[in-house]
Amino acid sequence: INNDxxxxxxxxxxxxxxxxxxxxxxxxxxxxxxxLFAVVVLLVFLGNIRSxxxxxxxxxxxIVGTFAMIYLGGFTLNLMTLGGLALGVGMLxxxxxxxxxxxxxxxxxxxxxxxxxxxxxxxVSSAIIASTITTLTIFTPLVFxxxxxxxMFYQLAMVxxxxxxxxLAVALTLIPMLSSRxxxxxxxxxRRSGAILFRVLAAGNAALENLYKRSLSLALTHRIATLGMTxxxxxxxxxxxxxxxxxxxxxxDEGEVRVDIETAVGTRLDITDRLVRDVEKIVFSEVPELxxxxxxxxxxxxxxxxxxxxxxxxxxxxxxxxxRSSAAIAADLRPKLANIPGAVIRTREGQGLxxxxxxxxxxxxxxxxEIRGYxxxxxxxxxxxVSEIIEGVDGVTDTIVSRSTGxxxxxxxxxxxxxxxxxVSVQEINEILQTVIAGSRAGNYRDGGQEYPxxxxxxxxxxxxxxxxxxxxxxxxxxxxxxLRNMVDVRAGTxxxxxxxxxxxxxxxxxxxxxxxxxxxxxTDIRMELDTIALPSGxxxxxxxxxxxxxxxxxxxxxxxxxxxxxxxxxLASLYESLRDPFxxxxxxxxxxxxxxxxxxxxxxxxxxxxxxGCIMLGGIVVNNAIxxxxxxxxxxxxxxxxxxxxxxxxxxxxxxPILMTALTTIFALIxxxxxxxxxxxxxxxxxxxxxxxxxxxxxxxxxxxxxxxSFVSGNGDAIPTSxxxxxxx
Numbered sequence: 190i191n192n193d194x195x196x197x198x199x200x201x202x203x204x205x206x207x208x209x210x211x212x213x214x215x216x217x218x219x220x221x222x223x224x225l226f227a228v229v230v231l232l233v234f235l236g237n238i239r240s241x242x243x244x245x246x247x248x249x250x251x252i253v254g255t256f257a258m259i260y261l262g263g264f265t266l267n268l269m270t271l272g273g274l275a276l277g278v279g280m281l282x283x284x285x286x287x288x289x290x291x292x293x294x295x296x297x298x299x300x301x302x303x304x305x306x307x308x309x310x311x312x313v314s315s316a317i318i319a320s321t322i323t324t325l326t327i328f329t330p331l332v333f334x335x336x337x338x339x340x341m342f343y344q345l346a347m348v349x350x351x352x353x354x355x356x357l358a359v360a361l362t363l364i365p366m367l368s369s370r371x372x373x374x375x376x377x378x379x380r381r382s383g384a385i386l387f388r389v390l391a392a393g394n395a396a397l398e399n400l401y402k403r404s405l406s407l408a409l410t411h412r413i414a415t416l417g418m419t420x421x422x423x424x425x426x427x428x429x430x431x432x433x434x435x436x437x438x439x440x441x442d443e444g445e446v447r448v449d450i451e452t453a454v455g456t457r458l459d460i461t462d463r464l465v466r467d468v469e470k471i472v473f474s475e476v477p478e479l480x481x482x483x484x485x486x487x488x489x490x491x492x493x494x495x496x497x498x499x500x501x502x503x504x505x506x507x508x509x510x511x512x513r514s515s516a517a518i519a520a521d522l523r524p525k526l527a528n529i530p531g532a533v534i535r536t537r538e539g540q541g542l543x544x545x546x547x548x549x550x551x552x553x554x555x556x557x558x559e560i561r562g563y564x565x566x567x568x569x570x571x572x573x574x575v576s577e578i579i580e581g582v583d584g585v586t587d588t589i590v591s592r593s594t595g596x597x598x599x600x601x602x603x604x605x606x607x608x609x610x611x612x613v614s615v616q617e618i619n620e621i622l623q624t625v626i627a628g629s630r631a632g633n634y635r636d637g638g639q640e641y642p643x644x645x646x647x648x649x650x651x652x653x654x655x656x657x658x659x660x661x662x663x664x665x666x667x668x669x670x671x672x673l674r675n676m677v678d679v680r681a682g683t684x685x686x687x688x689x690x691x692x693x694x695x696x697x698x699x700x701x702x703x704x705x706x707x708x709x710x711x712x713t714d715i716r717m718e719l720d721t722i723a724l725p726s727g728x729x730x731x732x733x734x735x736x737x738x739x740x741x742x743x744x745x746x747x748x749x750x751x752x753x754x755x756x757x758x759x760x761l762a763s764l765y766e767s768l769r770d771p772f773x774x775x776x777x778x779x780x781x782x783x784x785x786x787x788x789x790x791x792x793x794x795x796x797x798x799x800x801x802x803g804c805i806m807l808g809g810i811v812v813n814n815a816i817x818x819x820x821x822x823x824x825x826x827x828x829x830x831x832x833x834x835x836x837x838x839x840x841x842x843x844x845x846x847p848i849l850m851t852a853l854t855t856i857f858a859l860i861x862x863x864x865x866x867x868x869x870x871x872x873x874x875x876x877x878x879x880x881x882x883x884x885x886x887x888x889x890x891x892x893x894x895x896x897x898x899x900s901f902v903s904g905n906g907d908a909i910p911t912s913x914x915x916x917x918x919x
Contacts, residue, residue: 279858445539788882
């Protein structure tokens with residue numbers, strides 16, 4: 190292979206499948222590590238290897254059942270399905286934890302193993318069924334969401350929902366059976382005996398229960414102050430939302446950098462080649478992380494360019510072998526390439542995995558400003574003005590106008606007065622020019638049932654000079670030949686290489702990349718600047734690119750979130766046959782927003798599609814803790830005949846450990862996904878971070894606030910009367 194052939198570079202081709210495969214592997218590894226972390230949390234809280242092993246069986250059994258659904262549903266192992274498993278692996282043990290914890294408490298009271306397994310499961314079955322159904326209800330709207338969000342998260346929702354169903358079945362069947370067999374030989378009072386560490390942990394758990402009971406008693410004594418402080422924390426968190434920022438998808442390091450080179454229209458190919466070679470020298474010297482380069486010189490890009498354009502597509506070594514991200518490499522290259530004379534050079538990181546092809550030509554830039562209007566001259570002037578404005582906005586890089594002008598052309602204008610004097614119509618002049626240059630359809634030729642169009646064209650017209658073209662004759666109304674040059678004016682000019690249309694309107698798009706700021710704040714600044722432009726009649730400025738996709742996706746997900754919360758309330762109301770208890774439970778949802786906001790702010794994560802999906806999932810997850818508290822409080826009031834305050838304190842003490850265990854197993858299981866190590870790790874990290882933040886605030890605040898709200902709406906402090914119990918019995 191001769192690498193000295195002009196205009197050709199022979200290099201290893203860049204294959205994005207390697208990056209995608211590595212991304213899928215990393216997400217699967219995060220799910221595995223998350224499951225191990227969840228088991229460690231169980232061991233710390235339970236202090237018993239056998240009980241931990243019993244609960245841990247829910248993870249592999251549920252995952253194996255989910256793989257069967259993936260196969261039968263025609264899904265594949267991809268970022269969404271494996272991301273769903275990584276997201277749900279911590280929740281798979283939640284139901285098993287509640288069941289086993291209740292069985293242990295009965296064993297401590299001296300109940301036989303078999304009886305404790307049956308009775309303990311029955312006491313919490315309604316609560317775990319309700320919590321599982323509410324979580325499944327959250328995913329129902331995601332199945333019907335349209336657009337990009339629906340396509341991306343349909344498989345994730347199906348995987349998580351089916352895995353939770355499997356975990357519910359395991360908790361109601363396998364866990365009680367294993368508890369009655371594996372734990373039967375061990376007396377309940379000695380289940381935490383053994384290693385010194387386990388005894389220390391057991392003492393710590395007991396101290397934590399007592400501390401929580403005293404804190405809850407203090408909160409019940411000062412209910413107004415407790416709720417007032419919660420409202421202040423919630424309001425302060427909402428004020429932090431503008432500091433977070435928004436974008437369509439999280440930035441991902443795909444191990445690729447692209448450099449686009451553009452010279453003046455009409456530049457010869459050899460001149461463009463020399464400029465591209467200069468760019469290559471700088472790239473090879475400034476990017477030691479380079480793995481391979483593919484260079485293209487010539488047209489075929491989305492602007493319809495020709496010999497004046499070129500592109501370098503650089504593949505980088507894996508993330509583990511370099512200290513700079515692809516975005517950092519692009520940012521470092523940008524000023525070094527900007528000084529090359531005679532060319533406009535744009536540098537950006539690769540956007541292949543989450544690339545959205547636009548209807549306006551498929552540009553990959555994240556910011557798109559559309560100028561709509563018929564007049565090409567005015568729209569070009571507006572596009573240049575818009576380009577100048579957005580270039581001055583902080584965080585905007587690599588501005589480009591979609592319509593490339595400057596292609597040399599000859600403009601032929603018919604002199605209507607001369608044509609009329611010579612007896613030739615404008616239509617006849619147009620038809621003869623059409624026939625000479627491009628040919629005219631003269632009829633059809635039929636042969637053997639096939640029909641072929643007949644096109645009449647002057648031979649070798651593509652080689653005509655303008656002088657030869659104007660020597661063409663036209664037959665006037667009197668049958669006399671008239672030379673074309675006597676009826677037209679010809680002038681030199683320039684024009685666009687192509688004219689784009691969207692919704693049957695002429696459109697020119699100003700595109701740009703962003704660096705160092707989130708897209709939402711950049712678009713806010715751009716909108717403020719563009720509002721000062723006085724638009725001519727018939728022209729309009731619209732916002733496309735990622736912003737258009739983001740608005741549509743966020744609108745769909747907002748509808749899904751509202752619908753999901755309504756469905757959760759309806760499900761809880763039907764299960765409890767009460768409007769009061771679900772009302773109390775739903776207060777845990779806004780409490781989760783506090784943790785989401787502060788977690789995103791602390792980690793520098795924007796509010797995007799992934800974090801939005803995490804918020805929707807929280808709507809079904811965080812209510813589980815409140816369900817456990819409210820359900821057990823009701824049981825104590827009607828079964829044990831306890832007064833309101835006494836029942837709240839006892840329910841909080843007994844349900845503290847399962848609530849903390851379910852929250853912490855989910856949180857620790859999501860930590861590998863939230864850290865976002867390796868290729869593709871950044872894609873799922875915002876979702877995991879949002880869920881972790883929401884669970885942290887919900888678990889901590891719900892344990893105090895939900896009992897306080899329950900005490901407010903429950904009226905008197907007496908036990909629930911038998912008549913009311915009978916009316917509410919299912």
